[in-house]
Amino acid sequence: MTDAPDLELPRGIALAWGVAANPQRGPKREMSVERIVEAAVEIADAEGLGAVSMAAVAAKLGFTPMSLYRYVTAKDDLILLMQEEATGLPSEETLTAGDWQARLTALYREQVEQYVRHPWVLEVPITGSPATPNSAAWMDAGLAALADTPLSHEERLSVLLLVTGAARWTGIVLAGYQRAERDGGLSGVDITAREDAMFRALITADAYPHLRAAIDAGVFLDESDPFVFGLERGLDGVAAYMDVVAQGRTVERVPLMPLEDADIADDKKYREARKAVRDAEKALRDARKLERQAARDARERRARVRGDS
Known part of the structure; x- marks a missing residue:
């Protein structure tokens, strides 16, 4: 731990860094934060x-809550x-995987593996930047991979967010399929x-021409990994940006998109306006659906007319 001696750390953060005061009294049998x-x-x-x-943790350990x-x-x-605990530390193989692209791809794969191994981590709300030792180690590893590049510190962090965001999204999808396999008794091939x-059966060329073509x-049914493909193309773009730098x-950086103003989120007229926008968007979707149906009906009528003549 460094700097900010007057900073009062939240209890959980202090426990993670091992600087929280130990309890003065405890059960006679061995107990520790690690066991809990x-x-x-x-x-x-x-x-x-x-x-x-x-209560559940206490019961598992044989203690009272x-x-x-x-x-x-x-x-x-x-x-x-x-x-x-579930985050763990990046492996030595990942830290020394090769050039910056290879190391970031290895970090991505290892993070995805952690999510699949502990899918419940994806349910933990994100409330800010990670401030625990293992999370910091992953961030440091990603920044180390970019240390010899011409990117600024801010740009390196942005690239790291690209990689960790891709890993989290991939983890969400794969964990969902894993759950479907387990609950439904089906293999991944069966599900796809x-x-x-x-x-x-549902997607028609009239209504969704591009999706139907795909x-x-x-x-x-394609067996290639679409997630890795997307990540690699993103990193290719970063490499091209490095050449520019x-x-x-x-290159002008885009400012951070502002979050919705919390000061007006509970304003009645503002909420009504937001609802009106959502209703209008729904009405537009419904109108387009009716338009597509009318077009199909018109084609069918015209085909019948041609057939009768």
């Missing part, structure tokens, strides 16, 4: 994040420590075949 977190992770891995409670509160004073702190059949081309040219 390990037990909670085991419950989440087996039953999901919703199954984790102080009050015993746990001497070590972890709030469930939010416990979830933070569980996330830290069923999805392809469903799309072929379906006919077999995109939902190396030539001494400057």
